[in-house]
Amino acid sequence: EAGVAQSPRYKIIEKRQSVAFWCNPISGHATLYWYQQILGQGPKLLIQFQNNGVVDDSQLPKDRFSAERLKGVDSTLKIQPAKLEDSAVYLCASSLGYEISYEQYFGPGTRLTVT
């Protein structure tokens, strides 16, 4: 089966510009996650969707970051305006649900460089 798809794979922007990332989860997966992985650190959960509803966005910097998951399938993560400290790899993951035994599957990530 196809894995989690993300695009673009790489993006370079200047500070104060806006950027959007796209994620297509594994077919049939109800739960979708966005993580931020800064160089030298582990991934940090930004937001979790169950179908098209938000389950957890407690670590999302809502003044500049937004995410949506229309129709409960694809998702976009937007940053507006970007800051230098937003340079990171943005990972999308999906799972069948958020019940006890379901596993998360990760996409390849989008590497963002803010100059």
Place this chain on the structure above:
Amino acid sequence: GDSVTQMEGPVTLSEEAFLTINCTYTATGYPSLFWYVQYPGEGLQLLLKATKADDKGSNKGFEATYRKETTSFHLEKGSVQVSDSAVYFCALSYSGGGADGLTFGKGTHLIIQP
């Protein structure tokens, strides 16, 4: 809040050496524990997991035991190969599969030399 601490890298070993990567956690409840691996150019993959105290997770020759008394989940392998070179992440979650969101350590870069 919950956190995971793992040994700093890079860790450089010769092929067939014994591997230990230390991982300790701080949690308010009783989490499940995971090791994820990221091979060069690839996405994060689940390596193994343990959902309760004294459970041992194992896969591909790697194993880790959930030690509640020492709040640890150290990763071990008896004989490493060059193909094991990757970044290893220890993580915790309050669901058995991690589907409620994972808290990761910083990662340990493992380099295996022929």
